[in-house]
Each structure stands twice: as structure tokens, then as C-alpha cells.
Amino acid sequence: MKSEPEVRAALRDWVVRTNGQVSPADIRDDTPILERRIVKSLDLMDLILFLEELRGLPIDVEALKPGVFRSIDAIWTNFFAGASV
Amino acid sequence: MSGIPGLRWMENGQASLSGPLLELERRLERMFLSWAAAEGAAEHRFPTFLPARELGKLDYFRSFAHLVTFPVALDPAQPNLEQFACGEPMTDDGEIRLTRAAPIRDVLTPAACYHFYVAFQGETLAAARHVTTRATCFRREAFYAPLERQWSFSMREIVCIGTSDEVKAFLARREAAAEAAWRRIDLPIEWKHATDPFFQPSKNPKYLAQKLDPVKREMVFQDRLAVGSSNFHRNCFGEAFHIRRAGEDAFSGCIAFGIERWILAIVTRFGPDPGAWPDLETG
Numbered sequence: 001m002k003s004e005p006e007v008r009a010a011l012r013d014w015v016v017r018t019n020g021q022v023s024p025a026d027i028r029d030d031t032p033i034l035e036r037r038i039v040k041s042l043d044l045m046d047l048i049l050f051l052e053e054l055r056g057l058p059i060d061v062e063a064l065k066p067g068v069f070r071s072i073d074a075i076w077t078n079f080f081a082g083a084s085v
Numbered sequence: 086m087s088g089i090p091g092l093r094w095m096e097n098g099q100a101s102l103s104g105p106l107l108e109l110e111r112r113l114e115r116m117f118l119s120w121a122a123a124e125g126a127a128e129h130r131f132p133t134f135l136p137a138r139e140l141g142k143l144d145y146f147r148s149f150a151h152l153v154t155f156p157v158a159l160d161p162a163q164p165n166l167e168q169f170a171c172g173e174p175m176t177d178d179g180e181i182r183l184t185r186a187a188p189i190r191d192v193l194t195p196a197a198c199y200h201f202y203v204a205f206q207g208e209t210l211a212a213a214r215h216v217t218t219r220a221t222c223f224r225r226e227a228f229y230a231p232l233e234r235q236w237s238f239s240m241r242e243i244v245c246i247g248t249s250d251e252v253k254a255f256l257a258r259r260e261a262a263a264e265a266a267w268r269r270i271d272l273p274i275e276w277k278h279a280t281d282p283f284f285q286p287s288k289n290p291k292y293l294a295q296k297l298d299p300v301k302r303e304m305v306f307q308d309r310l311a312v313g314s315s316n317f318h319r320n321c322f323g324e325a326f327h328i329r330r331a332g333e334d335a336f337s338g339c340i341a342f343g344i345e346r347w348i349l350a351i352v353t354r355f356g357p358d359p360g361a362w363p364d365l366e367t368g
Contacts, residue, residue: 034298041294
């Protein structure tokens with residue numbers, strides 16, 4: 001299991017790599033990545049696969065609730081910090 | 086519901102209004118226009134068709150294949166027209182026997198606000214832009230019901246194109262004004278999160294995105310009928326149509342009112358007697 005800083009850094013790297021235009025300094029942990037379409041709808045399935053790999057557990061897409069991908073903070077809280085979404 | 090005086094219903098999902106119902110429609114429009122005026126929104130009037138290539142920029146046809154209506158015309162080649170005219174152009178049950186159709190390059194307006202993004206494409210906005218329009222919109226449905234679910238219906242929209250904060254503040258103001266109005270006239274309407282009616286939603290990542298980051302709130306009458314909606318488009322239209330604001334793709338949002346559904350809500354709530362309908366002009 002990766003540490004919290006490692007997970008957050010990996011998430012930021014994924015967001016920057018996927019977007020292709022923003023720099024790591026543009027992405028704070030509370031930046032609303034869906035609302036600002038830094039992560040776009042077409043990237044969502046890739047994000048889910050990336051999260052499954054990163055945490056080593058599957059994600060039930062049907063059970064996902066609004067807001068779980070809002071920001072790096074929200075992803076950490078919902079998928080890593082002892083949560084089991 | 087088709088027994089309401091002034092309502093004439095056609096089984097192909099269209100209604101005509103006259104008398105007190107038409108007057109009610111005008112009063113509703115004045116109320117919506119007063120909200121547009123509060124934003125300083127410039128009014129626009131658009132034609133019925135939208136170029137298909139413009140909606141294609143939004144991947145509209147994959148997302149809403151089940152809703153779209155196209156204007157169809159005959160291929161103008163003389164032999165084709167002769168074949169059509171000299172044969173039996175229509176069956177006994179009213180179905181046109183098409184010969185060859187001309188290429189379809191247009192769409193009947195499916196939602197009023199699309200026209201704005203097409204009209205403003207390529208522009209850089211120095212300030213938030215507020216606009217309003219009313220359009221006859223066309224959506225194919227599995228079934229139709231008078232004033233409730235029509236192939237063609239009227240939509241009034243008030244739109245803001247600007248920064249994310251400008252659009253969010255606009256939506257908050259318009260939502261508050263609409264809510265204050267339906268509370269004052271005592272219509273049982275509540276906000277509910279919704280998603281757009283995508284074709285095969287489970288296969289559409291846009292549906293998943295809307296579910297995970299709700300951008301649409303509907304005004305739901307009596308827990309069953311959406312009479313309008315508030316929509317935050319993020320920067321989808323700004324990006325697709327190259328509209329810029331403050332150095333980035335513009336954000337946009339709209340508040341939309343289904344005029345026939347508002348009429349139905351008022352008639353359902355207060356009855357068919359115009360004397361019992363609420364005053365819409367104040368507030």
C-alpha cells in the first residue's frame with residue numbers, strides 16, 4: 001500500500017499526463033478537476049482503471065456517488081483513506 | 086387533459102393553444118422575460134434549423150440519437166421529382182412514399198440555447214454575456230401526451246457565457262428567482278438533480294460524468310414532471326465552439342423553461358377556470 005503523499009502524487013501525475021496541457025503546479029489537491037474539465041468525461045473510465053490499479057481493488061461503477069471524483073482530496077477520501085467505494 | 090378549452094391536441098405529439106390558455110402562455114412568457122431583463126439579457130430569435138455539422142461538434146448524434154428530428158426534402162433531380170409526383174406520393178394512412186431524399190445537413194432545434202454557441206463561436210468575450218431566446222424545440226419520444234410530452238414544444242432559455250464563477254452566480258440568481266416565483270404562486274415544485282436523457286446512457290461516458298459531477302437540476306412539479314431545468318455546462322460549449330473568456334475556454338449555463346409544461350402545471354394545480362389562475366406579473 002502506498003503512503004498518502006505517494007497516492008496524491010500519483011493522482012496528480014495522472015491528471016497532468018492525461019490532460020496534457022496543465023502543469024503540476026496548476027493542480028491543487030482541492031482543484032475541482034471534473035467541474036473545470038481538467039479531467040473530461042472521456043477520461044473517466046481510464047481514471048477508474050487507474051484507481052483500481054493504484055489501490056489494488058475493483059471499483060463498482062454503478063455504486064459511484066456524485067462528488068467522489070471532484071478533486072484529488074475527494075478521490076483520496078473516497079477510494080483510499082480507509083474507504084471502500 | 087385534451088378537454089381543456091383552448092387546447093387542440095394532435096396525435097403526432099403537437100398542441101395548439103388559443104383563448105385563455107394562449108393568454109396564460111403570454112403571461113408566463115412575460116414572467117420569464119422579466120427574469121431575463123434582470124440579467125440585462127439581450128433577446129435573440131433564431132430559425133428552426135441548426136446545421137448538423139455544428140451539433141456534430143458536440144457528438145450530439147451519438148448522445149441523443151433517439152431524440153433527434155431531421156428536416157427531409159426530396160433530391161431535386163428532375164427524374165426523382167417526377168418519380169415522386171407521378172407515382173402515389175402518399176399511402177392511404179398518410180405516410181409519404183419518399184423517393185430519393187436530398188442529403189440531410191440540418192436538424193430541427195432540439196434545445197433553444199445551442200443556437201447561441203453556434204452564433205458566438207470564435208469570439209473572445211470581454212465580459213460575461215447574458216442572452217435569452219425562445220424556440221420551438223423538437224424531440225422524438227416513445228409516446229406523447231398533451232402539454233406534457235410533445236414532439237414540438239416551446240422552450241424559453243436564459244443563458245450566461247462567462248467565467249465559471251460568473252456562470253455559477255448567474256445560475257444561483259436565476260434559480261432563486263424561479264423558486265421564489267413558484268413558492269409565491271403556490272406551485273408544488275422542487276429541485277432535483279438529473280442527467281440529460283442520453284441514448285444508451287450506460288455506454289456513454291458523458292452520462293457517467295454527469296452522474297458523478299451533477300450539472301443539471303430540474304424543477305419537478307408534483308414529484309413527476311420537470312417543468313424546467315438549471316444547467317451548468319462547464320466549458321463544454323466554450324471548448325467545442327472556441328468561445329473564450331478570461332484567457333480560457335468560456336463556461337456557460339442556462340436556465341430553461343418548458344412553456345407547455347408550466348401551463349399544464351398551472352392548470353393541474355388550479356383547474357381549468359382562468360379566474361382561479363394565479364397572478365404571474367409581480368415578484
